[in-house]
Amino acid sequence: MTGAGRSCVGRFGAVSSIDVGRMTAVGAILPSGLSPETKDGPKGGYERPRASSILRRKRSAPMQIHLVLTVIGRDRPGLVSAVSETIAAGGGNWLDARMASLSGQFAGMLLVAIAPEKADALVKSMRQLETEGLRLIIERSDEQTAVAGRSLRLELVGLDRPGIIRDISHVLAAQNVNIAELESERVSGSFSGEAMFKAKARLTLPDGLHVEELRRSLEALAHELMVDLALEDNSPLVHRG
Helix, strand or coil: CCHHHCEEEECCEEEEHHHHHHHHHCCCCCCCCCCCCCCCHHHHCCCCCCHHHHHHHHHCCCCCEEEEEEEEEECCCCHHHHHHHHHHHCCCEEEEEEEEEECCEEEEEEEEEECHHHHHHHHHHHHHHHHHCCEEEEEEECCCCCCCCEEEEEEEEEECCCCHHHHHHHHHHHCCCEEEEEEEEEEECCCCCCEEEEEEEEEEECCCCCHHHHHHHHHHHHHHHCEEEEECCCCCCECCC
8 A cells, every 4th residue: 555545564463554643643552663753664663661761750850849828918809810820920830729708808828839949039929919918928848748647527516606616626636636627607597597606627636546535525515515516437416415
């Protein structure tokens, strides 16, 4: 056959150059010595990348550090756009964020990964946002280790009153339980219209602390605070007494 109809014979039998192009487009492995760039088959010298070369590329991936930022300013359209544009222009990668509008102020925390040699320039660029009314705290972190331990989710709801988070966090700290994430809000009750306090938290338990031991401590506090409180792992709801 000639031109586009040329065929080659390899381990997979007769393969036309049209089929070679199709196989290459979908990532098929070509027979040894068959190259899509040539019509003469083995002359092209196609060679699959070796595992060692792949490993070398992975090992040579550029090291990155983390920047942890807190941002606060008067809430208005375009704040997130300004922050994200500055990070992208400086070569940073937006990894994680928690942001919300609170009583007319916009507050956020975010995690950015960036090459070490670009970090100082990015920090300088971020500081320029302070001229637009934003306040920033920027901390560099070379550590990427997380607190180890079993993870549980805590949910709480009850009539709003001062001191709920203080009392819950005191019990958790006394047993060396780490609060990895916490979010809370005050809402109106569905039927009564009374102010209700809701909270969700992700907890990390230390080695040696059993879930039941933590649950007993929280049950006693739930009774005292008159709140409903539950732990993840299909734990039963702890009713107020």
